[in-house]
Amino acid sequence: MAALDLVPNRPNHGRSASAPPSIEESGVLLPPNRFYNEESQRISNMIDDELKKESALRKEAKRKEIKVMLLGQAESGKSTLQKQFQLYYASQSLEHERPSWKPIVHFNIIKAVRMILDEIEYEVSRTENDEETEAEVEVESIEIADADKTELMDLRKRLLQVVALHDSLASELSGGVSITGGRTGVFVRSGWQTLLTPSRGWMGNVASTKSTAVAGMAAKTLNSSQDEIRQLWSHPVVKKFLDLRRIRLEESAPFFLDNLERIVQPDYVPGIEDVLSVRLQTLGVIEHSFPINLGGTMYDWRLYDVGGARGQRHAWVPYFDDATAIIFLAPISAFDQYLEEDPRTNRIDDSLQLFTAICSNQLLNKAHLVLMLNKTDLLKQKLKAGIKVAKYITSYGKRPNKYEDVSNYFRAHFIQIHKRKDISNRALYVHFTSMLDIKATQSIIVNVGEAIIRQHIAQTGLA
Ligand SMILES: Nc1nc2c(ncn2[C@@H]2O[C@H](COP(=O)(O)OP(=O)(O)OP(=O)(O)O)[C@@H](O)[C@H]2O)c(=O)[nH]1
Numbered sequence: 001m002a003a004l005d006l007v008p009n010r011p012n013h014g015r016s017a018s019a020p021p022s023i024e025e026s027g028v029l030l031p032p033n034r035f036y037n038e039e040s041q042r043i044s045n046m047i048d049d050e051l052k053k054e055s056a057l058r059k060e061a062k063r064k065e066i067k068v069m070l071l072g073q074a075e076s077g078k079s080t081l082q083k084q085f086q087l088y089y090a091s092q093s094l095e096h097e098r099p100s101w102k103p104i105v106h107f108n109i110i111k112a113v114r115m116i117l118d119e120i121e122y123e124v125s126r127t128e129n130d131e132e133t134e135a136e137v138e139v140e141s142i143e144i145a146d147a148d149k150t151e152l153m154d155l156r157k158r159l160l161q162v163v164a165l166h167d168s169l170a171s172e173l174s175g176g177v178s179i180t181g182g183r184t185g186v187f188v189r190s191g192w193q194t195l196l197t198p199s200r201g202w203m204g205n206v207a208s209t210k211s212t213a214v215a216g217m218a219a220k221t222l223n224s225s226q227d228e229i230r231q232l233w234s235h236p237v238v239k240k241f242l243d244l245r246r247i248r249l250e251e252s253a254p255f256f257l258d259n260l261e262r263i264v265q266p267d268y269v270p271g272i273e274d275v276l277s278v279r280l281q282t283l284g285v286i287e288h289s290f291p292i293n294l295g296g297t298m299y300d301w302r303l304y305d306v307g308g309a310r311g312q313r314h315a316w317v318p319y320f321d322d323a324t325a326i327i328f329l330a331p332i333s334a335f336d337q338y339l340e341e342d343p344r345t346n347r348i349d350d351s352l353q354l355f356t357a358i359c360s361n362q363l364l365n366k367a368h369l370v371l372m373l374n375k376t377d378l379l380k381q382k383l384k385a386g387i388k389v390a391k392y393i394t395s396y397g398k399r400p401n402k403y404e405d406v407s408n409y410f411r412a413h414f415i416q417i418h419k420r421k422d423i424s425n426r427a428l429y430v431h432f433t434s435m436l437d438i439k440a441t442q443s444i445i446v447n448v449g450e451a452i453i454r455q456h457i458a459q460t461g462l463a
């Protein structure tokens with residue numbers, strides 16, 4: 001084979017007059033170069049088209065993203081509404097989570113037992129101690145018969161093991177999180193269920209639920225102490241203190257104590273009613289998302305459930321500027337209650353102040369606004385029990401202490417705030433709700449969901 005004829009590599013600038021023309025000069029490579037230019041242009045156009053398509057898809061996905069914030073004070077029912085949405089649009093996931101609610105239901109019972117016993121102990125020690133402090137004199141002491149005292153103190157001793165679980169279970173369920181200011185309870189952040197929800201591949205076998213050591217101990221202790229808890233719950237002195245509102249339990253406590261026998265069974269799995277009734281404070285902002293089909297188009301519905309206590313509200317703001325809608329919850333049963341974080345502030349007053357801040361917030365000026373006047377069932381109960389609105393809200397005056405009048409009075413206040421303070425004169429949709437009533441709430445959810453999506457379509461021109 002002949003050796004290759006190699007051209008010596010000479011630096012360009014040293015090219016002699018007889019040197020062959022450069023590639024550009026020779027024009028030899030022009031046709032293939034043109035081909036490359038055309039090809040690269042074609043590829044570049046293709047990439048541009050792809051990018052445009054992607055960006056259009058992204059824009060469309062963004063327009064189909066409906067971001068809804070649930071706002072309102074603590075215990076207004078935001079997480080309960082979120083569960084109702086989940087129940088309607090993603091019932092499988094709520095079904096799957098049911099076992100993880102078991103220790104939380106147990107915690108609700110333990111907390112109620114502790115609150116009852118604390119109050120009883122305080123009242124017993126007051127009546128035994130002749131020298132009352134000035135503050136105590138203001139509250140009339142109630143005579144407790146000696147036999148009742150002995151019985152209740154004995155029950156207290158037997159229930160110490162239940163009470164002893166309170167702090168450790170709260171700490172474990174909250175992942176060690178606690179809140180400054182002495183509030184007690186369970187707080188959850190986003191993703192808490194992974195701690196307690198059965199792993200993937202779960203086939204309905206409740207026994208496979210991951211249960212922490214303390215949660216397991218709580219379940220056993222409640223089971224073995226059920227008789228004492230029942231005796232305490234049905235004791236006439238406890239009933240009397242509850243009637244006189246000297247003991248103020250969390251709103252869901254009576255429901256769980258009435259259902260004790262079912263709840264302390266070893267194979268107990270919370271039902272939907274239990275999951276809706278449970279009290280569990282939200283910490284920070286928790287996002288839930290599920291698809292909603294409206295007229296054949298799928299929308300990516302994103303709910304932002306926030307912690308409503310005053311110390312939590314700063315965490316809402318970063319979510320404001322791209323919120324599609326706000327659902328504001330105000331519990332109108334709370335006219336006789338005060339904020340846990342600020343016992344001088346009436347809870348209705350706090351809701352009105354918070355609603356004013358939301359209506360006038362510049363960052364929220366494009367968000368659609370829905371107001372839910374919640375806990376109407378509890379409002380009816382309180383009015384029926386003879387609790388007078390005017391005793392707590394003097395401006396209520398001599399109006400009738402009836403549900404129609406009271407609920408319309410509160411609604412008028414919220415509507416007036418909206419009229420005066422709303423930054424963008426937008427429409428306000430108002431609903432009276434009772435979030436534990438599944439049937440009624442589900443129909444409101446569908447209406448509210450569709451109204452928000454339709455308004456969004458009208459605003460963005462999305463077909
Ligand atoms: N009776 C009754 N109870 C309700 C209603 N809505 C919510 N609840 C109960 O009120 C309690 C508080 O509700 P949540 O949904 O946890 O309140 P939240 O607004 O999420 O509270 P934070 O997370 O602390 O901001 C729970 O025990 C609920 O079951 C209602 O309309 N009627």
Ligand SMILES: [Mg+2]
Nearest residue numbers: 078079281282
């Ligand atoms: Mg919550």
